[in-house]
Structure formats: structure tokens, C-alpha cells
Amino acid sequence: MTAKLIEDARKIVVKFGSNTLADAEGKMNTALLSEFAQQAAALIKQGKQIVIVSSGAQVAGLSKLDKWTRKKDLHYRQALCAVGQVELMKSWRVAFEQYGFHIGQILLTREDFNDSNRTLNMRNTIFTLADENIIPIINENDTVSVEEIKIGDNDTLAAQSAILWSADLLILFSDIDGVYDKNPKEFVDAKLIEEVKNIDELRKNIDIGGTNNFGTGGIATKIDAAQMALSYGIPTILAHGGKPRSLETLAAGGQKATAFIA
DSSP states (O other): HHHHHHHHHEEEEEEEOOHHHHHHHHSHHHHHHHHHHHHHHHHHHOOOOEEEEEEOHHHHHHOGGGGGGGGOOHHHHHHHHHHHHHHHHHHHHHHTTTOOOEEEEEEGGGGGGGGGGHHHHHHHHHHHHHHOOOOEEEEOOOOTTTTHHHHHHHHHHHHHHHHHHHHHHEEESSSSSSSSSTOOOTTOOOOEEEEEEESHHHHHHHOOOOOOOSSSSSSHHHHHHHHHHHHHOEEEEEETSSTTTHHHHTTTOOOOEEEOOO
């Protein structure tokens, strides 16, 4: 199913969670970014368009200023994101420029989606960048969005961006293979659910766990994002983005994931 969804899609939004972008030491995994850029470049050359929604400002900030590692004060976390956003964009720029592509940064807040003029401008910018083969990199503006830091909302941001751009497919890369009937990190007999057609029914039959280490959202936010995207006819794939050549392997049908389809 994932292979067909990617094959049929021209406009693809890919979201990276913080845990996916962090290496074993909690620093920015630049090798993963470079590998993804190569895969994305190959799809673009096939006529597809890619928009990235990227978490990771805090991870990138800690990679640069580890002296703030233990700072929990909100103001420090916002300041860390201000530093980290620069480093995050640098990492994405370096990753894509080796394959001949430029990136464009778009920082958004929830309020931007509630203003019709801003929404139109955002939509026009995304369309223009993608049409010119420039990769839009979208992130929440953490320095001003207090709520985002508290609860994490880049899954929802990815769904909103996919809807705004009229995407054909949303891919949510996380540190888990997809939706399980229960937490696979706690239960060895947990079963991966590879296809979901009824999200309301899914919620009744699974045990939704809590949040992870770097990200501030859990599986529930990803299911909510998938439901939001599906309500606009956009299928969604939830997959492990930290596995070798994940995008390429998903496109070839060689990696298991959860596909949300109508």
C-alpha cells in the first residue's frame, strides 16, 4: 500500500520528528538528513514535489549550545530554539545543496492558519517554492509559540500544511514503525497495524501511550493528524524515519508502516 501511495502522489509532505533527527547522543543526525536529501532529489527528478515539516530546533540548539542542556525554564527553551532554528536550516541546506537543490524556510504559528490573508500568502509561497524545485522547510515558530513547546504540534502542523498545499500524500516520519495495538517498547507481542480505514474504530482497539524523549507529542497526535489529512482526502503514512533509506524503501514496498486511507 505504501509503495502505491507514493507512486500515485505528485505532491508529498514529509514530517520529521525530533527523535528521528537526533542521533544516539542527542545531537543532530546530519548523515540522516543527507541520505534523505538524496532520496528526495531522486523523487523530484521523477516529477514529484516535496515539502518538509521539520521539528528539531531544540535538538539542533543543544548540538550547538550543550551548556543549556539542563535548562528547563521556558525562556531558555525558546532562546534555545532561536539558536537551534539557524542550525537546523543550515543542516538542511547543506544536505540538499550537494544534490543541487535550494531550501526555503517557512516559520508558522497556529494563528497564521486562522487568518485568511496569511493563509493565502503561505499557500502562494509554498506553491511558488515547490514549483521552482526549491524545498520548503516548514516549522512552528517556537520562539513565539508557547503552546507548541508545551504540547508539541508539528504532526498537526504537517497535516495543516498538507491541506494548505493540496498535497496528495502526507508522510509522518517518527521513531516507530507505525501504529501498534499496544506499545511495542513495553510489549513484545505488540502487532503493527499496517492499514487503517476507520480511525474512530482504531482508537477503540489500541492502547495509546505517552510522549517520547525529544518530541512532545505521542502516537495520539499522529493519529489526529492523519484523521485531519484524511478528512481532506489526503492519505497518510506513519513510518520509522530513522531506518536506512526509509523514503526509498517505503516507495519500493520494502519497509512496513501504517497507511491511513479512505
